[in-house]
Amino acid sequence: MAALFKAGKALGLCGCRSLSSLAELPEMHQMMRQTCRDYADRELAPIAGKLDKEHLFPARQVRELGAMGVMAVEVPEALGGAGMDYLAYSLAVEEISRGCGSTGCVVSVNNSLYIGPILKFGTSEQKDQWIPPFTTGEKVGCFALSEPGNGSDAGAASTLARQEGEEWVLNGTKAWISNCWDASATVVFATTDKSLKHKGISAFLVPMPHPGLSLGKKEDKLGIRATSTANLILEDCRIPLGNMLGPRGSGFKIAMQTLDGGRIGIASQALGIAQAALDCAVDYAHKRTAFGAPIGKLQAIQFKLADMAVAVESARLLTWKAAMLKDAKKPFTKEAAMAKLSASEAATFCGHQSIQVLGGMGYVTDMPAERHYRDARITEIYEGTSEIQRLVIAGQLLKEYVP
């Protein structure tokens, strides 16, 4: 598919920078959406239940998505990526997550949390070393910010980095790290000067596996069970001085800016899960009869479907708007938080309503509704909880409306 995009761009089909309407996508974006939708229907939806039940990392599918350009959508072609924009990335994550919420998480972490900060803050040597192997799906990266003692309060990081000769020596425990059992590198945040609080945090690139780096047990999770999540433990983990990402003390800024973009990815993942829950409910409403007619004829069911559709579509427009602002290099912190908040709440709502439409069949694993309900829940927690999104939105609003 990456080759298809190159051909399309040569023909001037991309049009991504001149997008002026939320109502209709440019042709290249429609292609990206359709290609990912077809792949998700064919390769992901049929096996998502098995991946979930058996906690299986979708290694083959991730390699295929790499070949399609989906593991590095925004990365320039010279570095092995698809050379597209963030709107294209959002569309890809939504469609992949519609097929499998776990695979959507793997795609999102690799694109926005691992590659994203290297692309934005890395030197050209760092980009050459740490990006191309992670564009193909052969390798995936992860992002280690949270700690057992601080998640929302990420500025209180207690993992330490001290300089010894030509090396940084890292010590501490990072918590909840998505992809980590399957990853080949991580961006780690550690404090180089505790007295400076969040301004003393720096970012580092660490290969995996690596001496001094070990992993905790895989968490047994409610949803996205095909992804690995675990503690990442650093005990005298030595890396070259050149593995610092960005200037010393800029780690908190790097983390926050990375999460701004990452939230568009999670909003897109949530949209895919929400859409899958709605699709499942509409299909069942057509097929299931009660009292002599399809339940879709009942107004009570119609109202549920309508409310789900409005929640998904409005969250989708917010998500596209946030992506378009990012692509236009305009401020998008507030819009990304709005997108994540509304899409994650839409996903939870649609997961809940979908089970209700399916009745007893919604409650068992024969149907995907219960998985969508479980997968949806994480989107309200990681990359900033819904409470933190509300704080971000209100903080931006108060700045905008200074009397």
Ligand SMILES: Cc1cc2nc3c(=O)[nH]c(=O)nc-3n(C[C@H](O)[C@H](O)[C@H](O)COP(=O)(O)OP(=O)(O)OC[C@H]3O[C@@H](n4cnc5c(N)ncnc54)[C@H](O)[C@@H]3O)c2cc1C
């Ligand atoms: C499956 C999974 C995958 C994850 N993947 C990653 C990853 O790849 N990398 C990574 O670094 N982290 C990851 N995380 C961590 C995730 O980002 C944190 O769990 C999240 O930010 C919340 O932090 P916490 O769990 O410490 O909750 P806390 O910060 O302890 O929050 C507990 C509750 O208090 C509320 N709260 C906290 N502060 C405030 C406030 N100021 N105002 C209002 N309410 C507040 C929260 O909203 C929440 O309801 C993952 C977590 C999970 C569960």
